[in-house]
Amino acid sequence: MSSLLDSINQPNDIKNIDRKDYKRLAKEIRRFLVNNVSKTGGHLASNLGAVELTMALHVVLDFPTDKIVWDVGHQSYTHKLLTGRKDEFVNLRKYKGLSGFPKRNESECDVFDTGHSSTSISAAMGLAFADKLNDVNSTVVAVIGDGALTGGMAYEALNNLSSLKRNFIIILNDNNMSISENVGGMSEHLSKFRIGEKYNDLKLEVEQSLNKIPMVGVKIAKGIKKTKDSLKQLFVPDGIFNELGITYIGPIDGHDTDVMIELFKHAKKIDHPVLIHLKTKKGYGYKFAMEDPAKFHGIDAFDKRTGIKRNNSGKDSYTTVFSKKIVEMAQDDKEIVAITAAMPDGTGLSNFKEHYPDRFFDVGIAEEHAVTFAAGLAAGGKKPYISIYSSFYQRAYDQILHDICIQKLPVKIIIDRAGLVGRDGETHQGIFDIAFLSSIPNLTIISPMSGEELEDALEFSKDFDAPIAIRFSRGDAFEYNVPVRTDSFELKSTILTEGENVAIIGIGSIVEEILESAKLLNEKGISPTVVNAKVIKPIDTDMIDKLCEKHTHILIVEEGIKHGGYSEAVLNYIYQHNYNVKCDIIAIDDMFVKQGSVPHLRRKLGLDRISIMNKVVEMLEDK
Ligand SMILES: Cc1ncc(C[n+]2csc(CCOP(=O)(O)OP(=O)(O)O)c2C)c(N)n1
Numbered sequence: 001m002s003s004l005l006d007s008i009n010q011p012n013d014i015k016n017i018d019r020k021d022y023k024r025l026a027k028e029i030r031r032f033l034v035n036n037v038s039k040t041g042g043h044l045a046s047n048l049g050a051v052e053l054t055m056a057l058h059v060v061l062d063f064p065t066d067k068i069v070w071d072v073g074h075q076s077y078t079h080k081l082l083t084g085r086k087d088e089f090v091n092l093r094k095y096k097g098l099s100g101f102p103k104r105n106e107s108e109c110d111v112f113d114t115g116h117s118s119t120s121i122s123a124a125m126g127l128a129f130a131d132k133l134n135d136v137n138s139t140v141v142a143v144i145g146d147g148a149l150t151g152g153m154a155y156e157a158l159n160n161l162s163s164l165k166r167n168f169i170i171i172l173n174d175n176n177m178s179i180s181e182n183v184g185g186m187s188e189h190l191s192k193f194r195i196g197e198k199y200n201d202l203k204l205e206v207e208q209s210l211n212k213i214p215m216v217g218v219k220i221a222k223g224i225k226k227t228k229d230s231l232k233q234l235f236v237p238d239g240i241f242n243e244l245g246i247t248y249i250g251p252i253d254g255h256d257t258d259v260m261i262e263l264f265k266h267a268k269k270i271d272h273p274v275l276i277h278l279k280t281k282k283g284y285g286y287k288f289a290m291e292d293p294a295k296f297h298g299i300d301a302f303d304k305r306t307g308i309k310r311n312n313s314g315k316d317s318y319t320t321v322f323s324k325k326i327v328e329m330a331q332d333d334k335e336i337v338a339i340t341a342a343m344p345d346g347t348g349l350s351n352f353k354e355h356y357p358d359r360f361f362d363v364g365i366a367e368e369h370a371v372t373f374a375a376g377l378a379a380g381g382k383k384p385y386i387s388i389y390s391s392f393y394q395r396a397y398d399q400i401l402h403d404i405c406i407q408k409l410p411v412k413i414i415i416d417r418a419g420l421v422g423r424d425g426e427t428h429q430g431i432f433d434i435a436f437l438s439s440i441p442n443l444t445i446i447s448p449m450s451g452e453e454l455e456d457a458l459e460f461s462k463d464f465d466a467p468i469a470i471r472f473s474r475g476d477a478f479e480y481n482v483p484v485r486t487d488s489f490e491l492k493s494t495i496l497t498e499g500e501n502v503a504i505i506g507i508g509s510i511v512e513e514i515l516e517s518a519k520l521l522n523e524k525g526i527s528p529t530v531v532n533a534k535v536i537k538p539i540d541t542d543m544i545d546k547l548c549e550k551h552t553h554i555l556i557v558e559e560g561i562k563h564g565g566y567s568e569a570v571l572n573y574i575y576q577h578n579y580n581v582k583c584d585i586i587a588i589d590d591m592f593v594k595q596g597s598v599p600h601l602r603r604k605l606g607l608d609r610i611s612i613m614n615k616v617v618e619m620l621e622d623k
Helices: 019-040 044-049 052-061 077-081 087-091 120-133 154-163 185-191 197-211 218-233 239-243 256-265 288-292 318-332 350-355 368-379 390-405 434-440 451-462 510-521 541-550 566-576 598-605 607-622
Strands: 067-070 140-145 169-174 247-253 273-279 336-340 360-361 383-389 410-415 445-448 470-473 494-497 499-504 527-532 535-537 551-561 582-588
Touching: 019 044, 019 052, 019 087, 019 256, 044 288, 044 470, 052 077, 052 140, 052 169, 052 256, 067 120, 067 527, 067 582, 077 087, 087 445, 120 140, 120 154, 120 434, 185 218, 197 247, 197 256, 239 247, 247 256, 247 451, 256 273, 288 566, 318 336, 318 350, 318 451, 318 527, 336 368, 350 360, 368 383, 368 390, 368 510, 410 551, 434 445, 434 499, 434 535, 434 566, 445 451, 451 470, 499 510, 499 541, 499 607, 510 527, 510 551, 510 607, 541 551, 541 566, 551 566, 566 582, 582 607, 598 607
Parallel strands: 067 140, 140 169, 169 273, 247 273, 336 360, 336 383, 383 410, 410 470, 445 470, 499 527, 499 551, 551 582
Antiparallel strands: 445 535, 494 527
């Protein structure tokens, strides 16, 4: 039997597939997703849960006139398959390959780039208003998960939506999960809605009328009328949404393609915003993902027969070091509390939750709230450790500045996934935090280079009586053997190897790369001084003075954006003090870094050991 998926090569091709074959198509899509993602890695569980709802949307909508905005965008793989991108899945998330998120430059059917949560309703509303002003007759849909519906932006948009006064569809893909278990009052409210009798009546009627399709006449007309009548009964007056001027429909089985198609057709005709509440199962159709959807939310390559991840190094990541250390510290210090914004597993705080459930807070995908909440906890005398990925702190800039730093509250701002993160691409690279945080007064910023140093920094932060940020990378923690380990952590840079002529200064995990480049330079007879900057703010000016006095050349290497970064601050200091040294910087120069493996991206950006070595040689030759 030929594959149905093979007959889908461009947008709208799904419309040529017979209705009776939809189940088979869904199966083929799932098999394709599991096969491919097991090799490339990716967001598997969310995509498996969104297969039928995506198919139904593609049957009903006309692309590219009609538009879908995918919240977060991690669940858009089926949309990519149905819009002619099947052959590109072999290169999913690879350098220059297919993105794991919607990208406007990839297809005219991707109308809005996403990656960070809870933006879909705002963006879709903008598109709908634009079409309205341009007299374009289109259907605009925002697909948002129950997890993304914990984010503040979603509520700002819902509150604003009644001003639209035209058709607008929100698909709420409710699988009762964020990455982990979903949290909060809205989630509890939604879980009270059960698929009930009215839905089952509708399902029966849709099935009956579909069975009659080959015949013509009164019976079909009756069937369709009945369907319409029972559809009306699904328009439940739900308090929250209806009060905001949004008609609520649901809940509907989000794996029932036929019923969704009927519903979406009707929803297209409604002259104001509607929200269709779908109940789906995360990981649907693949045993291992259904059993452990959190593990398969975003996963590296795995063995599809066992569900076991390939390439486990066995070493502790920086996150694991943090996770273990904070549990240990909280044992003795009862004032320590921990906060996550929907990432208990990713930040390693699920360990803390197990040990100290009363001192653990998962606030949902709500970084702004999380930061101000932490500020409140600190004002109340607690020692809050808040852990968020670097790129997600971007939306909490004002809360860090306004709620923590102006009041000098001793919040411990843990920045995970700082630096390059790799395959999720430009929305997720953690390359801006140094630049945007360095400008904030009262904030101390540390970037430990190894697992041990991270432990020391955490210990130091516990009683630090002002805001402090500790940033570390994704991946295995560097195991650097300090000859004599002292327990005292000082806000000072450290010299790792004493050399001559040239000094190389690094921050965080890039120091490991610098040490490797120093070995290569040694082979060439060059002996650089290697400095672990460790403290980004305030700059250790004593160390810079010393380096400038003893060297002719200084190179600063930073896995972050150049403008406003650490390197520029050091350069500025050297310039102001008229030192007679030649300086250069390797940092990311005014660009968004696309997807790719971290080693590959480092090579492309000149941040790998060979490039660092070459830069030093070049500097010394150019006396
Ligand atoms: C601002 C922001 N914070 C955190 C994340 C990480 N993140 C990606 S998907 C996700 C959960 C989304 O849950 P839901 O919307 O229900 O989608 P599902 O994966 O369950 O289909 C989270 C927390 C993000 N993308 N953006």
